[in-house]
Amino acid sequence: MIDRSTFIGVTAAALAAGNPTAAEAQTVADVPGTDPLLPKDVYASSRNRAPLITRDMIASDENKKAYDGIMNGSTIAGMQGPAGISLYSSKINRIASQLNVALRLQNGLDPRLSELAMMVASREADSAFEWNAHESAGRKLGIDQNLIDVVRFRKPTTGLGEKEAAIINLGRETYGKHKVSPQTFATAQRLFGTETLVNVCLLMGNYVMTAGLLHAFDLQLPPGVVSSLPASN
Secondary structure, three states: OEOOOOEEOOOHHHHHHOOHHHHHOOOEEOOOOOOOOOOOOOOOOOOOOOOOOOHHHEOOHHHHHHHHHHHOOOOOOHHHOHHHHHOOOHHHHHHHHHHHHHHHHOOOOOHHHHHHHHHHHHHHOOOHHHHHHHHHHHHHOOOOHHHHHHHHOOOOOOOOOHHHHHHHHHHHHHHHHOOOOHHHHHHHHHHHHHHHHHHHHHHHHHHHHHHHHHHHHOOOOOOOOOOOOOOOO
């Protein structure tokens, strides 16, 4: 449970944690529209439509631990990312965080293919914030520029590795067409097995779920970052 405050700003804990996006936010009154570079209903402190949560707004010790973990780098984007929004629903945030960790780390895929699945989900959901974070993570795991551009620009998957193509085709049909063909399903099942295929579907679904949250709260990219996704129709 969060006790709403009338004043939101960047806390000393954020600065001490060295979170660059949080550190760049100006201390502002708890009203949106103070930054002319942001939409009028977006708070400069949080870069979304809800005020930035500070530690003194959190009642329970358990939820304070979750906040501290975020501030100490347990997520890619810190409090100016999805975690800063989902922490408003503390109980659900704990459950969702545990599920996300399991889906990312215990899905039966190697880390590179896991990251590819997250990128595909981000792209199919047109989630610029997620794409920005996971494109960078994907590069670090060895996803090359050609594969990134196939996902980014929805190019044909011909010529890609079997598993890479299977993940991309599965994500495109699931979230783009809302219907997976028998051939696409059979190929993915042959390559990954049923258990891992279930995990891949749940992993992509987890990131599409987060994309919905970010769209609703209009989470903005970090300061100075421009979306590299093509404009959506």
